Amino acid sequence: MFLNELNRDESLAFINLVTELALANDVLEKEQEELMESFCDEMGLGTEDIKEMNYETALEIIKKSSKRIINIMYFEMIRVGLVDGECEFEEIEFLEKVEDELNISRAERIKFANYFYNFPEITPENEEEAREVAKVLL
Numbered sequence: 001m002f003l004n005e006l007n008r009d010e011s012l013a014f015i016n017l018v019t020e021l022a023l024a025n026d027v028l029e030k031e032q033e034e035l036m037e038s039f040c041d042e043m044g045l046g047t048e049d050i051k052e053m054n055y056e057t058a059l060e061i062i063k064k065s066s067k068r069i070i071n072i073m074y075f076e077m078i079r080v081g082l083v084d085g086e087c088e089f090e091e092i093e094f095l096e097k098v099e100d101e102l103n104i105s106r107a108e109r110i111k112f113a114n115y116f117y118n119f120p121e122i123t124p125e126n127e128e129e130a131r132e133v134a135k136v137l138l
Contacts, residue, residue: 001122001134002072003042010065011043013058014073015050017098018080024090031083039076059101070102071138075112082116111137 006014018039022032040046062073081087081095099109115137119130 001042001076001131002138003039003076004044005072006043006065006069009061010069010073011045012049012051013053013061014076015040015043015045016053016058017055017062017073018077020055021077021080021091021094021098024094025088026090029084032080035080035083059098062102068138070104071108071112074099074102074104074108075115075134075138078109078112079116082113082120 003011003014015036018036022028022036040050062070065073077095077098081091087095095109098104115134119126119133122130
């Protein structure tokens with residue numbers, strides 16, 4: 001939703017972390033793959049642009065980002081965890097590890113997760129409201 005605000009390095013770091021999150025349970029769900037493709041479109045990344053990056057390198061890049069950018073990335077990571085209808089244990093562990101590294105508070109995590117329960121699907125009818133609510137959260 002706001003991923004177009006990320007610079008190129010942040011975008012590459014983010015897509016690598018999201019890929020690790022999606023594969024945390026060793027299964028890439030169709031919904032996760034489609035969402036990741038839409039993320040790449042929003043960030044202007046083609047498959048030829050994506051370079052593999054390890055977890056530590058991705059986090060170092062992200063840690064240099066503003067709090068808003070960090071929140072946007074973590075917010076969208078929660079979306080990936082929930083997009084298939086359930087967040088697996090391994091995905092939760094991965095998200096908790098990232099939130100510790102990025103100093104995401106428990107309150108922020110709960111607010112972000114609640115957003116996706118309130119807006120499980122963005123439709124043309126609720127898109128404007130969903131965007132406004134997300135803008136306030138981030």
